[in-house]
Amino acid sequence: MGTPGSARARRLWRLVVAGLMAASMVTTMSARADPACKQLVATGNPEYPPFLWRDPANETRLIGANASLMQLLSKEIGVPIEVRYAGSWARVQEEARLGRVDLVAGAFFTTDRLDYMDYVYPPLRETSSVVWERQGATQKYQQWADLKGRAGVTVINNSFGEEFDRFARANLKIATVPSLEQALKMLQLGRVDYLIYEEDPANAYIAQLGIGGLVAASPPVSNERLYLTLSHKSSCNTPEMRAALAKALYKFGRQNVMKKLVDAGIQLWRTQ
The missing domain is CATH 3.40.190.10 (Periplasmic binding protein-like II)
Known part of the structure; x- marks a missing residue:
């Protein structure tokens, strides 16, 4: 009910x-x-x-x-x-x-x-797609190059614009998982260093799941x-x-x- x-x-x-x-x-x-x-x-x-x-x-x-x-x-x-x-x-x-x-x-x-x-x-x-990190992370995101050498995650078959997708394929290590919930929990538990996802949907899931300690870095990866x-x-x-x-x-x-x-x-x- x-x-x-x-x-x-x-x-x-x-x-x-x-x-x-x-x-x-x-x-x-x-x-x-x-x-x-x-x-x-x-x-x-x-x-x-x-x-x-x-x-x-x-x-x-x-x-x-x-x-x-x-x-x-x-x-x-x-x-x-x-x-x-x-x-x-x-x-x-x-x-x-x-x-x-x-x-x-x-x-x-x-x-x-x-x-x-x-x-x-x-x-x-x-819409804006952003880099999500754990609060207090030692490595701070400010530009795409800051993600090199770090372990990332996103949802299978997601795209963040042609330009960033090309950069990611050539330079980044980003795992893919079936659901946003799984990706958020991996980040919370420290299994990855960052998550890339759209700001509004990720905020909605963070609130629903009661996950704390995650922050959206600025500037966005893409609009x-x-x-x-x-x-x-x-x-x-x-x-x-x-x-x-x-x-x-x-x-x-x-x-x-x-x-x-x-x-x-x-x-x-x-x-x-």
């Missing part, structure tokens, strides 16, 4: 989404998708609060800011969008590669991903744009669909929709 705070946060979440949907319906729909596409299946990183995480009430679904954005997008383009849990972040990318899902609701740009996904512009949001992507193998990947999605995202960007959804997502995650 949920707590009173959780119930309030869910009510707030529903009110925010309902209000944004109502505002969206006031104007004439400028984006129309290919009428041959009857439904889209979206998924994403399930360890990504406040953007995405598994719904405690139904773990086959994802909730969060990006999931709510898919609801608004569905209304705008006139095509139902189901936001489904598809496994780990590595698995999500494989599902997109195989065409088993249509949309990935939140991915950084890499040239490798262009082999199996189209990026929809404009981006959803800009990257987060995109909606469409699988090459999706039967709905047509010029009409790509145009409809892009027009809707442009409209939402002008209305500052994503900020409102992220703020509501943060409140909901904290109560859970």
Whole structure:
């Protein structure tokens, strides 16, 4: 059974989404998708609060800011969008590669991903990826070169932008693990010297797990744009669909929709 705070946060979440949907319906729909596409299946990183995480009430679904954005997008383009849990972040990318899902609701740009996904512009949001260290670490991070010779960790198939990814492949020793929780505990226990991950999702997990003594170093490793992507193998990947999605995202960007959804997502995650 949920707590009173959780119930309030869910009510707030529903009110925010309902209000944004109502505002969206006031104007004439400028984006129309290919009428041959009857439904889209979206998924994403399930360890990504406040953007995405598994719904405690139904773990086959994802909730969060990006999931709510898919609801608004569905209304705008006139095509139902189901936001489904598809496994780990590595698995999500494989599902997109195989065409088993249509949309990935939140991915950084890499040239490798262009082999199996189209990026929809404009981006959803800009996020910061940072180096997490133990408080009082003798070696302090200030620039990429400071990570050389130290043991790092991140989550499998994560990207932090083309430039840093190239630097890391050539110069750094970074292990990969299936989950952010595992990576945070490895850092806490001193099994690695640093973790690279996005600031907001890592902060959310640190608070949930009650982990102390970890700090985000400055400056960020990268500031990257987060995109909606469409699988090459999706039967709905047509010029009409790509145009409809892009027009809707442009409209939402002008209305500052994503900020409102992220703020509501943060409140909901904290109560859970």
